[in-house]
Amino acid sequence: MLPDTDRVSTIIREVAEAEILPRFRRLATSDIREKGPGDLVTIADESSERELARRLRDLLPGSVVIGEEAAAADQAVLQRIFNEEPVWIIDPVDGTSNFASGKPQFGVIVALAGGGETLAGWIHDPLGRRTAVAVKGEGAWLDSTRLRTAGTAPLADMTGVLSSRYFDPSIRERLEDRRHRFAHTFSLRCAAHEYLSLTSGETHFSLYRRIMPWDHAAGTLMHAEAGGYHARLDGSPYAPTEQTGGLLLAPDRRSWAELRDLLFQD
8 A cells, every 4th residue: 555645745855854955055075975986975865865764664664765875885775676565766865966066956756666666756856845746547746736748749849858978979979969959958967857847848858878766766657647658768668677778758659769769760
């Protein structure tokens, strides 16, 4: 049984207000470190993940947690996605590099998975004090507004996230050469805000190479419940158990195929 979604939203908001917002633009140098080359973690990431993990486990007895920072410390944590127990997937501060440099594009992403699929998802914008929620089969909402993806449009009129950063150099060069074929492309380096734009119909598509579950489990469910279509780049379905294969999100299946052809065909 799913927990009360409003209660989860409240927990996320309270943790953000206690552990994240007081540290925004107030981090000391010692509060930021690299967990890998160019991959930052802050005291806000670590403290908010601990608190979210504790409170969400208490809310749903018997559940387990996959947190981005816990998985960075121990890759075996990722194997919990295959457990029979309900699994909370937490990105405590999505857009950490933005957060650490004082940019406002950061958020909190939480998903609840079970049986290899995402059952519910939450994306919280702490500064905007808004929370999007999706439940499988029940739609997606931003506060009291139902989310709807953008309608179909000619490719030349589309706007979207085109993140070429983690692709192989030859593919990255091809993607960069094809940006001009769209009305506008960008990357916020924050999946939380990119999904909020996509699911509210402000943008048409998003392309990603890295598909770790804390970045995409909640957002892909939200996108589907808002009426969009997404798949990995080979056309196979996305699931939170997948970590490779890239991800393309579009208004519908036909637009998805047109986008993939434009971006990747010679």
